[in-house]
Amino acid sequence: MIVKDPAALGPVEVAIIGSGPGGSVVAATLAKAGKNVLLIEEGANLPQDSCQPFSFEEMKQKYRAGGIAAAVGRPNVAYAEASCVGGGSEVNSGLYHRAPGDVVDEWAHEFRVEDFSEASLEPHFVACEAILQPASYPNTLPVASQLLRKGAEARGMASNDVPRLVRFSDEVDEQGVTRSTRFSMTESFIPEFLAADGKLLSDTRVQRLRKQGHNWQISARWRNHKVKIDAENIFICAGAIHSPALLQRSGIRLNAGQTLSLQPMVKLTAEFAEPVNYPGMGIAGEQIRDLNSDCSLGCAISSRAHLAINLLGTDAGPAHAVRRQSHLISYYVMARGCTDGSVRALPGFDDPLVSYRLSQRELGNLGRGLKALAGVLIAAGASCVYTGLQKQPVVENPGQAEQMPDSLEPGADSVMTIHLMASCPMGEARNRTAVDSWGKVHGQSGLYLADVSTLCSSPGVNPQGTIMALARRNSEHFLRA
């Protein structure tokens, strides 16, 4: 049921704050188990096709702060977060990974997460995958992927078409690539939740939580009206920034927001003599895992506007993106982040202050990743690669790629991220975790977290698959308890 008037809501058994991949999975799991569940979302309830994917209109409709935010540091790191029913799944490329086994073991050991291993997570990954069915391109790969793979093979590196959360259609584009559309939360878990009598309340910003007797009282703002909602239990699933900020605003501060991690990303643009880019080119899911730099190398959005932005600071300039759009493709380097950031709710401000300090390790990994990527693209036949680096702005041959610096400069202006995490890590190591092994907030009854904030550190891969598996694991534990 879509809630039209929250003032008429009675107490609920479970309120879930945030409807991204974590919140949606918790909501569907608990509603299907017969719980009286209310799913609260700050953003709007929009269909998947309300706007063009990766457009400025999408940023306005579905991103928090219009997609314009930055973690303060040296350098500042631009970031974007979704704010709509379905959260990040509505706006991302849907690349699907499970958390690597060594990362799972690291979390279990260092943060003392109970009953946590690849084997114990397996059924949760399998259950989510049964619904979402991540899939690779059935036939021809997009040109951007083909080129990355060709370059990787020439350099002796492994390259894979990462499965994505999409539905492939029967149509192909002008290059014979099967068209696809996102298979997001609003296409999967949210309909399951609603079919199980779940209640969805959108356009509602939760301001703080207060314990009253055995229940929690939620103070929120719904379309400029103040509302109060009572719930026996609360799952906070508002993301790496807003989950700890809500805890802090509610007076709960133990290890909340002190260890923000992110996966920093930089881009470069390759130019080819022959046309390689065309209107409607699908999202290219090809990725190289570069062990030397602990980075993923992959294909970025290559629309005219994005190409132009990526050419800022190069001699070619944005006009080159307009004139040579069909010959240009952008690629990214994404590093595994450290945990050198923080989230702080500031008195009198709506938004928390986000800060992050890129470590020497991250700068080094990004530099080596860029170098490896430039080498791959030259090997793939690029006539030149625009790196955006001051010391080696254009690379035209393998020798120049080798001369690229081994580390990004601390003052680099173009670092960004779409993956923020680990601001409320889970585990039994009380000195460094905010929630227990099952997402329950330390020292609180009936208050849980089930989103990207509970990851112990950056997994080094796109985190959505891991978030959903953890959300399902924690929901089932809640039901058993």
Added chain:
Amino acid sequence: MSYQNIIIAISDAFQCEHLQDAGVAVPANDTIAAEIIGAQRSMPDYLRLPMYLMTWYFDMSGLVRSGRRFQSLDQEQKLGCINAWRNSRIGTLRSFVRFYESLFLLIALQEDIH
């Protein structure tokens, strides 16, 4: 001498610098400026106020360089002001130019799905 005039002047300068010879039709500068201001309104509040203040300061910086506010300068002088901040050793000033350049290009070069 409104805030909108400063944004229009910044947008105009970027259009001349980046897209004048590109052979592409872009929205009018006041349309782009309205979108930029709309985007600024939705920024996190700890960034929004500093960005407003820096934008006014940037406008005033034209007085030091060329005796007039940025919005009243000719194109060459505007580019001089922008380059001074773009090449500054202070990262915040570089980020300021990068922010407006990126937003301008995102709005000016919108297209159908690509």
